[in-house]
Amino acid sequence: xxxxxxxxxxxxxxxxxxxxxxxxxxxxxxxxxxxxxxxxxxxxxxxxxxxxxxxxxxxxxxxxxxxxxxxxxxxxxxxxxxxxxxxxxxxxxxxxxxxxxxxxxxxxxxxxxxxxxxxxxxxxxxxxxxxxxxxxxxxxxxxxxxxxxxxxxxxxxxxxxxxxxxxxxxxxxxxxxxxxxxxxxxxxxxxxxxxxxxxxxxxxxxxxxxxxxxxxxxxxxxxxxxxxxxxxxxxxxxxxxxxxxxxxxxxxxxxxxxxxxxxxxxxxxxxxxxxxxxxx
Amino acid sequence: xxxxxxxxxxxxxxxxxxxxxxxxxxxxxxxxxxxxxxxxxxxxxxxxxxxxxxxxxxxxxxxxxxxxxxxxxxxxxxxxxxxxxxxxxxxxxxxxxxxxxxxxxxxxxxxxxxxxxxxxxxxxxxxxxxxxxxxxxxxxxxxxxxxxxxxxxxxxxxxxxxxxxxxxxxxxxxxxxxxxxxxxxxxxxxxxxxxxxxxxxxxxxxxxxxxxxxxxxxxxxxxxxxxxxxxxxxxxxxxxxxxxxxxxxx
Amino acid sequence: xxxxxxxxxxxxxxxxxxxxxxxxxxxxxxxxxxxxxxxxxxxxxxxxxxxxxxxxxxxxxxxxxxxxxxxxxxxxxxxxxxxxxxxxxxxxxxxxxxxxxxxxxxxxxxxxxxxxxxxxxxxxxxxxxxxxxxxxxxxxxxxxxxxxxxxxxxxxxxxxxxxxxxxxxxxxxxxxxxxxxxxxxxxxxxxxxxxxxxxxxxxxxxxxxxxxxxxxxxxxxxxxxxxxxxxxxxxxxxxxxxxxxxxxxxxxxxxxxxxxxxxxxxxxxxxxxxxxx
Numbered sequence: 192x193x194x195x196x197x198x199x200x201x202x203x204x205x206x207x208x209x210x211x212x213x214x215x216x217x218x219x220x221x222x223x224x225x226x227x228x229x230x231x232x233x234x235x236x237x238x239x240x241x242x243x244x245x246x247x248x249x250x251x252x253x254x255x256x257x258x259x260x261x262x263x264x265x266x267x268x269x270x271x272x273x274x275x276x277x278x279x280x281x282x283x284x285x286x287x288x289x290x291x292x293x294x295x296x297x298x299x300x301x302x303x304x305x306x307x308x309x310x311x312x313x314x315x316x317x318x319x320x321x322x323x324x325x326x327x328x329x330x331x332x333x334x335x336x337x338x339x340x341x342x343x344x345x346x347x348x349x350x351x352x353x354x355x356x357x358x359x360x361x362x363x364x365x366x367x368x369x370x371x372x373x374x375x376x377x378x379x380x381x382x383x384x385x386x387x388x389x390x391x392x393x394x395x396x397x398x399x400x401x402x403x404x405x406x407x408x409x410x411x412x413x414x415x416x417x418x419x420x421x422x423x424x425x426x427x428x429x430x431x432x433x434x435x436x437x438x439x440x441x442x443x444x445x446x447x448x449x450x451x452x453x454x455x456x457x458x459x460x461x462x463x464x465x466x467x468x469x470x471x
Numbered sequence: 472x473x474x475x476x477x478x479x480x481x482x483x484x485x486x487x488x489x490x491x492x493x494x495x496x497x498x499x500x501x502x503x504x505x506x507x508x509x510x511x512x513x514x515x516x517x518x519x520x521x522x523x524x525x526x527x528x529x530x531x532x533x534x535x536x537x538x539x540x541x542x543x544x545x546x547x548x549x550x551x552x553x554x555x556x557x558x559x560x561x562x563x564x565x566x567x568x569x570x571x572x573x574x575x576x577x578x579x580x581x582x583x584x585x586x587x588x589x590x591x592x593x594x595x596x597x598x599x600x601x602x603x604x605x606x607x608x609x610x611x612x613x614x615x616x617x618x619x620x621x622x623x624x625x626x627x628x629x630x631x632x633x634x635x636x637x638x639x640x641x642x643x644x645x646x647x648x649x650x651x652x653x654x655x656x657x658x659x660x661x662x663x664x665x666x667x668x669x670x671x672x673x674x675x676x677x678x679x680x681x682x683x684x685x686x687x688x689x690x691x692x693x694x695x696x697x698x699x700x701x702x703x704x705x706x707x708x709x710x711x712x713x714x715x716x717x718x719x720x721x
Numbered sequence: 722x723x724x725x726x727x728x729x730x731x732x733x734x735x736x737x738x739x740x741x742x743x744x745x746x747x748x749x750x751x752x753x754x755x756x757x758x759x760x761x762x763x764x765x766x767x768x769x770x771x772x773x774x775x776x777x778x779x780x781x782x783x784x785x786x787x788x789x790x791x792x793x794x795x796x797x798x799x800x801x802x803x804x805x806x807x808x809x810x811x812x813x814x815x816x817x818x819x820x821x822x823x824x825x826x827x828x829x830x831x832x833x834x835x836x837x838x839x840x841x842x843x844x845x846x847x848x849x850x851x852x853x854x855x856x857x858x859x860x861x862x863x864x865x866x867x868x869x870x871x872x873x874x875x876x877x878x879x880x881x882x883x884x885x886x887x888x889x890x891x892x893x894x895x896x897x898x899x900x901x902x903x904x905x906x907x908x909x910x911x912x913x914x915x916x917x918x919x920x921x922x923x924x925x926x927x928x929x930x931x932x933x934x935x936x937x938x939x940x941x942x943x944x945x946x947x948x949x950x951x952x953x954x955x956x957x958x959x960x961x962x963x964x965x966x967x968x969x970x971x972x973x974x975x976x977x978x979x980x981x982x983x984x985x986x987x988x989x990x991x992x993x994x995x996x997x998x
Binding site for chain 1: 522524547548549550551552553554555556558560561562563564565566567575576577578579580581583586587628631635
């Protein structure tokens with residue numbers, strides 16, 4: 192944590208034989224460290240108090256008992272489960288295609304953002320990098336809002352929102368992989384007089400392919416979770432149903448939806464692991 | 472007209488280090504020319520400046536009448552098709568098969584569509600297989616390149632370079648990463664095949680025995696300058712001494 | 722080294738190759754075809770308005786430039802909104818601190834090699850990690866808002882859970898990768914589980930954990946900017962209100978502030994990471 196400076200040897204005056212518990216740790220360093228921890232802890236406590244005491248309407252929240260009772264309302268109503276299966280399937284598909292579209296877009300962006308293969312020097316490099324940063328800084332809900340207003344409600348804007356969101360991570364990791372490739376084969380293919388795209392395909396791509404695929408699978412896994420909430424802003428999938436159940440106070444059904452989401456996520460993880468071992 | 476002419480070639484890297492200080496070299500026919508020198512003498516840079524994997528700072532390179540050093544990007548790509556290069560570290564694409572690596576030699580002429588789909592022309596595949604057979608790796612063609620031994624990989628490198636049907640072979644210390652016996656086999660093979668196809672070889676070496684054993688002509692390089700250029704049988708002791716700097720002279 | 726020593730001729734090789742390549746090509750083609758059919762079916766099944774895609778960029782462009790520009794940044798700096806920015810940072814900070822405090826024991830419990838009890842603690846730890854990770858943060862936020870009411874408390878606890886799921890998992894993986902030697906040595910002195918953890922495990926993972934915590938701060942902060950959308954405190958609330966009122970210029974102002982904050986936080990963590998090295 193904060194304050195781990197190497198014990199300053201010059202601080203050992205009256206070298207710890209009397210009064211110091213640990214002769215290896217001079218007094219001033221310990222004091223400094225405790226002060227820092229105390230300062231940090233007091234900040235945390237003050238803020239905690241602020242959030243948990245002043246900002247919370249304890250009258251409405253009730254005490255611990257009330258909280259537990261409210262939590263219990265969420266216990267799943269299993270009879271409701273079959274009605275959400277279709278929506279879960281839809282969510283799964285949104286995640287799948289969102290990831291695939293994102294994968295396709297990420298490839299050229301990664302090439303732009305890789306210092307060693309970027310086609311137009313600093314300009315294209317920065318274009319690629321800025322795209323990556325934007326994709327990662329904006330939450331998928333915001334992207335979904337934008338796409339819904341341009342395309343109407345439905346799963347398509349959801350897929351596009353996920354695609355755009357995924358580009359950031361995929362392009363960033365792929366660009367890093369490209370920057371780390373062995374330059375030897377690239378020189379060799381260049382030496383045959385191949386044009387740029389052939390060099391990329393033959394010398395660069397095979398080297399980054401395993402990393403790329405692994406990351407696509409990882410991103411698919413994450414996208415399943417993201418897809419589950421896009422419905423709230425009209426992006427299709429189970430998010431809308433969840434929001435509806437909460438608003439109509441049908442908390443047990445909401446709990447069922449959560450159960451469904453967990454099941455879908457776990458299924459997605461299982462599939463990811465299988466595909467990963469099959470492909471790599 | 473000479474096949475390859477190098478005039479006044481100089482190279483100074485951005486770091487300030489000067490690798491070549493004015494090289495003049497001529498290659499006429501299908502001969503094996505060894506460029507002999509210590510590490511750092513500029514052998515590798517010289518070869519790479521000829522096909523412009525490294526851009527020369529000054530000087531002229533002319534291959535079969537074409538002023539390579541002055542070509543634009545497109546022209547350079549076309550010119551490189553005629554120069555086959557063999558590397559010390561083989562530089563194969565590990566994840567691709569042996570056959571695909573050899574076929575990558577004709578990427579210079581393949582259309583973009585063929586490169587994307589990896590659908591090479593039938594006669595190209597035919598020729599690649601024959602080259603593989605000639606260099607002795609026909610039984611390995613479906614193996615991934617990283618599953619081969621060093622000697623086998625270099626043979627793939629030779630096949631790939633010859634796939635281009637080049638006018639000249641630029642070879643950068645082909646056996647430095649191989650143990651002597653395998654290295655000798657590779658050198659034998661390379662010189663034999665090049666001779667069959669009537670292709671001159673410009674090969675950089677740091678080992679005198681390799682130079683005398685395979686080449687008809689030796690060019691001695693020291694600190695970026697040519698210190699001698701003579702037929703192998705005329706090379707004597709004083710010439711050999713001159714490639715060493717005063718510090719390494721025994 | 723004679724040619725043909727390997728016993729096959731070029732003709733054999735050619736035949737083999739053709740068969741092999743053609744089969745490979747056929748399989749790839751069929752797979753691609755099946756996938757395209759699947760994609761088309763999905764588009765049909767979900768009634769996707771593909772025809773609207775063609776005008777999409779135009780529409781987004783119009784929407785962004787006509788309705789969202791110029792971004793109303795003054796709005797973003799007004800009292801309430803500015804306060805919510807501070808609240809976002811506050812939530813993020815507390816969520817990370819408590820999240821890490823919770824993640825340490827959970828990472829320990831969830832590590833197969835040093836968990837104090839393989840029958841009780843390990844399943845508990847693992848379940849905590851899996852469950853917190855399987856439920857998207859916004860859903861957690863909505864549930865907590867119902868239980869705890871609107872406000873940053875729900876948001877903070879959501880972030881605690883998020884930190885648990887993200888940092889906790891990575892931290893647990895680090896623990897599972899340690900050298901067991903020192904652990905055995907400390908255990909051999911008769912030290913209890915907690916002491917073993919502190920003296921044998923902690924020193925080995927400390928460095929990696931700090932990196933993980935910094936990495937986690939990034940994604941925590943990003944999530945915190947949006948939690949307000951469902952009432953869990955922070956800037957997200959104003960995003961919702963502005964879009965519902967179709968006040969797009971103000972919404973854009975908020976979005977830009979969010980982007981700026983996220984970038985600022987990333988720069989900070991970048992420097993923090995440098996200093997640790």
